[in-house]
Amino acid sequence: MTTTEGLLVPPGHGRVVATAAQRVTFKVTGTHSRTAxxxxxxxxxxxxxxxxxxxxxxxxFYVLEGELDVLAFEPRVRTPDNWQKWESSSGTRVVRATPGTVIVVPPGCPHAFANPTDTPARMFFQASPPPDHERYFEELLEILDAGGPPDQEAIEELRKRYDIDQLTPLKHR
Structure with missing residues (x-):
């Protein structure tokens, strides 16, 4: 007879991957879930x-604290600079998400988030299937920890390997 056990991750626990741009805490990985x-x-x-x-x-995505500008639609035109000004053919525009907002992004749907405020935001993020996003965050940290300016070619290769087609640049202060 086998025993099945769940996973409980207390507040403040999980493996942290931190870069100059953001801090990601792994709560549930592919080791514990086949779905996300x-x-x-x-x-x-x-x-x-x-x-x-x-x-x-x-x-x-589920916004826990703070505010984020979010996009989850196909725009009329994919301009390479400012996604915050995009609009869908049905008139959908970027939304300011506040705590409690849920954003679901199916495969093939352009999406983005940005913190335009002066205070940090926090969100719950789930990606399916595992473990692509886990590996992406881990390998991105390795590239950024190499010292010197980030190796943009290595980052682009990493994005291709993990199914990320970057439409507009990642930015941080």
């Missing part, structure tokens, strides 16, 4: 993940 990786993400003032799209991944 789950993270708590601290989004500092001025951080903009840049619009991007995944062909395989589905994501869910």
């Amino acid at each position: 990786s789950t993270f708590e993400v601290e989004v500092p003032p001025g951080f903009d993940v840049g619009a991007h799209v995944h062909t395989r991944s589905e994501e869910l």
Whole structure:
């Protein structure tokens, strides 16, 4: 007879991956779930993940604290600079998400988030299937920890490997 046990991750626990741009705490990984990786993400003032799209991944974001500008639609025109001004053919525009807001992003849907305020924001983030986002965060940290300016070619290769088509640049203060 085998025993099945769940996973309980107390507040403040989980493996932390921190860069100059953001802090990600791994809460549930592919080791414990076949369906999704789950993270708590601290989004500092001025951080903009840049619009991007995944062909395989589905994501869910839940704003816990602070405010974020969010995008989750196909724009009329994908301009390479400022996703905050994008609009869909049905008139959907970027929204200011506050605590309690949920954003679900299916595969193939351009999406982005940015913290335009002067206070940090915090969100719950789930990506399916695991472990692509886990590996992406881990390998990105390795590239950024190498010292000197970030190796943009290595970051671009990393994005390709983990199903991230970056449409507008990632920015942070």
